[in-house]
Amino acid sequence: MPVTKIAPSKETLERIIQQIPTPFHLYDEGAIRARARALQNAFAWNGGYREYFAVKANPNPRIVQILREEGCGVDCSSLTELMLAQSLGFSGDEIMFSSNMTPANEFEYARALDAIINLDDITHIDFLRRHGGIPEHVCLRYNPGGTLQSGTFVMGNPGEAKYGFTKEQLYMGIRKLMEYGAKSFGLHAFLASNTTDNSYYPMLARTLFELALELHAKTGAPFFMINLSGGIGVPYQPEQNEADIQAIGEGVRLAYEQTLAHTPLAGVRIVTELGRYVTAPAGWLIARAIHEKHIYRDYIGLDACAADLMRPAMYGAYHHITVAGKENAPLNRVYDVVGSLCENNDKFAIQRPLPHIDMGDIVVLHDTGAHGHSMGYNYNGKMRPAEVLLKMDGEFELIRRRETPRDYFATVMNPQLETVIRQMEEKGVRA
DSSP, X not given: OBXXXXXXXXXXXXXXXXXXXXXXXXXXXXXXXXXXXXXXXXXXTSTTOEEEEEGXXXXXXXXXXXXXXXXXXXXXXXXXXXXXXXXXXXXXXXXXXEOSSOOHHHHHHHHHXXXXXXXXXXXXXXXXXXXXXXXXXXXXXXXXXXXXXETTEEEEOGGGOSOSBXXXXXXXXXXXXXXXXXXXXXXXXXXXXXXXXXXXXHHHHHHHHHHHHHHHHHHOOOEEEEXXXXXXXXXXXXXXXXXXXXXXXXXXXXXXXXXXXXSTTTTOEEEEOOHHHHHGGGEEEEEEEEEEEESSSEEEEESOOTXXXXXXXXXXXXXXXXXXXXXXXXXXXXXXXXXXXXXXXXEEEEEEEEOOOOTTOEEEXXXXXXXXXXXXXXXXXXXXXXXXXXXXXXXXXXXXXXXXXXXHTGGGOOHHHHHHHHHHHHHTOXX
């Protein structure tokens, strides 16, 4: 059924803003833990199940630590994400390393951590052999090509994606890896993004289960893991239905029973990488209305911009917007809600029905807990925002401070800039 978009109360937000100025991303610890537990419960039928949280969705160490406490591993795709994982105590098969066009030093680092390597291309086999060595257990990413459909609905276009092996390359790759000493294999695929269709995961699972059986029959390779990756999304728009994770888990279980349960691959681990599902609905971008403009349209200008949340500018993505304290007010105005970048795509909403917005109102952008702060950038010299955790006891914690001009200029520092920054700091000027 359609979701109801609820944000922390105006009183809670005002209490935080007294100490931490807007804009900032706010995360709900209780909601993150609840979603991780719901996911694990849905796949509890598989004894080896693990959620490998996609660090790219939200790489804040405090958030990743919470998920470690909930029994999650991590899916990393870069050197710094591996460093983050190591710093939090992850090691060995608690880490998936899923990268593409991977530099040598990143493979070497991942191998030093004994992470599960998820190879993206057949040419990477020899590259990995030279840079880190071939592990006994290795995962391969599959791209079936074409389009992925559920009925008449196109869920994804794998044939246009840069990722993965073809089926023929999987056969060749497994044989080569076995010659190099690999003893068991994982199979991974990411074929659709942000779908709330309950049929996607069971469909993908059946595809991978059947493929693993076929590969085993033709190569003799044993399989230790089937990685369903990400793809289960969240209902960014209120009229959308939320994915039913319990039904999805049951659909995957049924596919398993019908394909693998009574085969040599019975007992294979099922794992997921659902960063967006776990954290997106547990986060909000909190901003203030600081300008209004009336020309050919009515505009509300925020103290946040696309540098704080780029999904609307990059993808035309919808993020629901509410105004703190006016959640039940009539939607009697139509606004473009914008930021201050020198780019016309710096728009959080276009012609959006909203209540009348007064200057100083707290404006809440929903579902920013994944791919929100992590996709931030410094165009126009903008400072990336703070991150705040709303803890389960109702208190809040600053888990990332806002950037300062000193951070922005750190890699190009010179005496003249140092003088300007020091003068600004002495005057208490906030960028």
